[in-house]
Amino acid sequence: KNEVEQSPQNLTAQEGEFITINCSYSVGISALHWLQQHPGGGIVSLFMLSSGKKKHGRLIATINIQEKHSSLHITASHPRDSAVYICAVRRGGGTSYGKLTFGQGTILTVHP
Amino acid sequence: NAGVMQNPRHLVRRRGQEARLRCSPMKGHSHVYWYRQLPEEGLKFMVYLQKENIIDESGMPKERFSAEFPKEGPSILRIQQVVRGDSAAYFCASSLMSGINSYEQYFGPGTRLTVT
Numbered sequence: 001k002n003e004v005e006q007s008p009q010n011l012t013a014q015e016g017e018f019i020t021i022n023c024s025y026s027v028g029i030s031a032l033h034w035l036q037q038h039p040g041g042g043i044v045s046l047f048m049l050s051s052g053k054k055k056h057g058r059l060i061a062t063i064n065i066q067e068k069h070s071s072l073h074i075t076a077s078h079p080r081d082s083a084v085y086i087c088a089v090r091r092g093g094g095t096s097y098g099k100l101t102f103g104q105g106t107i108l109t110v111h112p
Numbered sequence: 113n114a115g116v117m118q119n120p121r122h123l124v125r126r127r128g129q130e131a132r133l134r135c136s137p138m139k140g141h142s143h144v145y146w147y148r149q150l151p152e153e154g155l156k157f158m159v160y161l162q163k164e165n166i167i168d169e170s171g172m173p174k175e176r177f178s179a180e181f182p183k184e185g186p187s188i189l190r191i192q193q194v195v196r197g198d199s200a201a202y203f204c205a206s207s208l209m210s211g212i213n214s215y216e217q218y219f220g221p222g223t224r225l226t227v228t
Contacts (some may be wrong), residue, residue: 042203043205086155098167098207099157099168102147102155
């Protein structure tokens with residue numbers, strides 16, 4: 001079992017819909033990252049969370065440390081949101097600090 | 113403030129040749145991470161470096177791969193005698209600091225290596 005699991009793997013939505021992508025992890029962490037990758041493109045960091053909730057524009061990220069779970073929400077989705085969304089965790093403590101362990105990614109397609 | 117820069121963006125090598133991938137971190141950042149994304153697979157950690165030091169190379173293949181981050185100049189990921197299985201996207205990320213406190217990692221655009 002992967003240390004970081006995302007669901008769903010693929011997600012198709014109509015423009016304007018509310019979208020949720022989930023991430024569960026099985027190790028102790030110091031932070032969780034949500035990343036966005038467009039096809040053939042680079043990686044953009046959307047959020048870094050260690051507790052609670054963060055909001056940026058139409059994007060909201062939440063984390064529940066006790067349940068080892070995080071969600072990424074997109075409100076009023078738009079075709080330009082179509083991308084791969086990747087959850088990554090940074091372990092807590094030890095010499096493994098810094099490096100990220102990644103989920104497999106969620107492929108989001110938003111149709112006009 | 114320029115972001116993380118990687119070059120080349122695309123690199124084609126024949127089997128047996130050497131590949132050198134460069135990463136210039138954001139200004140003021142002294143921590144560099146290399147990650148690899150194989151076709152149809154997720155991102156995997158390769159190596160974490162600070163200036164002149166390799167901190168964690170637990171994700172590096174045992175042979176043919178090496179990395180450095182000299183006092184001056186970019187970080188280099190070097191792959192000797194490339195094979196087709198090395199074809200992948202290689203991403204570099206940098207951060208201001210590391211340790212127990214978590215700091216944001218900023219990713220470069222990646223180098224897409226194709227081995228023919």
